[in-house]
Amino acid sequence: xxxxxxxxxxxxxxxxxxxxxxxxxxxxxxxxxxxxxxxxxxxxxxxxxxxxxxxxxxxxxxxxxxxxxxxxxxxxxxxxxxxxxxxxxxxxxxxxxxxxxxxxxxxxxxxxxxxxxxxxxxxxxxxxxxxxxxxxxxxxxxxxxxxxxxxxxxxxxxxxxxxxxxxxxxxxxxxxxxxxxxxxxxxxxxxxxxxxxxxxxxxxxxxxxxxxxxxxxxxxxxxxxxxxxxxxxxxxxxxxxxxxxxxxxxxxxxxxxxxxxxxxxxxxxxxxxxxxxxxxxxxxxxxxxxxxxxxxxxxxxxxxxxxxxxxxxxxxxxxxxxxxxxxxxxxxxxxxxxxxxxxxxxxxxxxxxxxxxxxxxxxxxxxxxxxxx
Numbered sequence: 001x002x003x004x005x006x007x008x009x010x011x012x013x014x015x016x017x018x019x020x021x022x023x024x025x026x027x028x029x030x031x032x033x034x035x036x037x038x039x040x041x042x043x044x045x046x047x048x049x050x051x052x053x054x055x056x057x058x059x060x061x062x063x064x065x066x067x068x069x070x071x072x073x074x075x076x077x078x079x080x081x082x083x084x085x086x087x088x089x090x091x092x093x094x095x096x097x098x099x100x101x102x103x104x105x106x107x108x109x110x111x112x113x114x115x116x117x118x119x120x121x122x123x124x125x126x127x128x129x130x131x132x133x134x135x136x137x138x139x140x141x142x143x144x145x146x147x148x149x150x151x152x153x154x155x156x157x158x159x160x161x162x163x164x165x166x167x168x169x170x171x172x173x174x175x176x177x178x179x180x181x182x183x184x185x186x187x188x189x190x191x192x193x194x195x196x197x198x199x200x201x202x203x204x205x206x207x208x209x210x211x212x213x214x215x216x217x218x219x220x221x222x223x224x225x226x227x228x229x230x231x232x233x234x235x236x237x238x239x240x241x242x243x244x245x246x247x248x249x250x251x252x253x254x255x256x257x258x259x260x261x262x263x264x265x266x267x268x269x270x271x272x273x274x275x276x277x278x279x280x281x282x283x284x285x286x287x288x289x290x291x292x293x294x295x296x297x298x299x300x301x302x303x304x305x306x307x308x309x310x311x312x313x314x315x316x317x318x319x320x321x322x323x324x325x326x327x328x329x330x331x332x333x334x335x336x337x338x339x340x341x342x343x344x345x346x347x348x349x350x351x352x353x354x355x356x357x358x359x360x361x362x363x364x365x366x367x368x369x370x371x372x373x
Contacts, residue, residue, distance in 0.1 A: 012071070012219070014275040016296030017287030018064065022057040023299035026145065027306045027340050028333070029054025034116065034314040035329035040254035045326060052250050058148045059261050061303075062205045063268040065152055066212025067276075069159060074220040078167035083160045090156050092355055094300075098149055100351040101304035102129055105143035108308040113315055115144050115307065135200050144307045151202045155209045162213055171214040178210045179262075186258050204261045211269040219276045231279045234270035241267060295341070298348035305347055306340040313339060 032051035036044040042052055073080050080086055109121050124139035132150040134141070141147070165174045182203045189196040218225060241263045245253050253260055278284050286292070295302075313336040314328070322328050358364040 012276045013278070014284040014287035015064065015068065015272070016299075017289070017292035018060065018272070018275065018296070019299040020292050020295030020297075020302075021287075022060045022064075023302040023306075024295065024337075024341075025051075025057040026054050026303060027310065027337060029057070030144065030307055030310045031314070031332040031336055032329060034310060035324055035326075035332055037324055040250045042250050044329070048326075048329065049250075053245070053253070055254075055257060056261075056264060059205075059208060059264050060268050061148070062152065062155075062208045063212040063215075063265060064272060065155070066159075066209035067216045067269070067272050068212075070163070070213035070216035071220065073163050074217045078163045078217075080160055080163050086160065087156065089359070090153075092359065094149065094153065096355050097301055097304055097348070097352040098132075098146075099130070100347070101301070102142065102146065104305060104347075105146070105308050108312065109142040112308075113311060115141055115311060116315070118142075118144075135202065142308075143304075145303055148202075149304075151205050154201065155206060158206065159209075159213075162210055166213065166217070171217060174210055175207075175214060179207050182207050182262070186262075199258070204258050204265075207262055208265045208268070211265045212272065215269040215273045215276075218273050227277070229274075229279065230270050230277060231274035231283070234267050234274050237270055238264075238267035298344050298352060301348035301352045302340060302344035305344055306336075309340050309343060310336045 029051050032044065032048060033039055033054075036042075036048070039052065042049050044052075070078075106121055106126065109115065109118075114120050119140040121140045121142040124137070125134075125142055128134050128137045128139050129142065129146060132153045135147060135150045135154075162174060162178075165177065185195055185198050185203050189199050218230075241260070244263070245260065248256075274280070275284055275287065310332070314332045317335070318328050318331055322331075354364060354367065358367050
């Protein structure tokens, strides 16, 4: 790995840019959804059709999460260290901005406008979303983007076990075991009601998470393995899936997200491997430009708070003035995207970035005191 592929702090160039673009794609997706009703039927112009698939940005997030968390253990023989320390650090990283975003979303839903297609949140919403159990127990959602945070948090519990399997049995056993279990759930769910309940947990994301972890091991492998043309492997894995998506159409794809997600996983993992090993150079340089790095630095906040903001802009300001369609879509983009990005930056400055810079309440309190002296 060359020096220009990693920053002075060990940051893998390009990954922050991928996070930022994935989060921005989800924002664009929700702007599209509110401007062209009928999802998953695509009644929009063909040039906007790619925005129907915001779900796949979450697929990238899950693979990237497994990848990022496994980079350090991959350097140390797949050893995580203390599981308790890992859990505390993950909670410190995701919960403060998540709970703040949940509070914001609840206030908007209670006092301004609820999410489209959802009832006003109830006490059950507060309880289940607060405990990250919204994918287990149903309740009115205050924010259409928060569902995936529960899935990721649940994957953190199995991450130490994944590393143990990687250390003792290797990548093939891990991917084979997780894939076999998940595929069995997907195959049995339509005919076994008890198994069908597990589909609420989005089990395919466990495979995607494992793919990310295994690909982190490739990046930390010897130079010969890391130097392979992973970007071409990613393209070869992606082309058949893209053809399937185009030929099958959105109605079929949305109904079969479980299987399509599994098919996309290898391509996403190989793409991360390519970017993390510096290939192709032009793409890594683009992803590592300052604007995309900056966007990636608060992409979590952007993902967390954008949905209520997009709904307010579209439903309160534009819907009374115009019908759904291209003009509404373009105006929603022009108004909502800057609002979401600016609000997310401010939100992250208070609820996300300080918790990244300071790893304890003591350090955080001292930083606050120093700021206001």
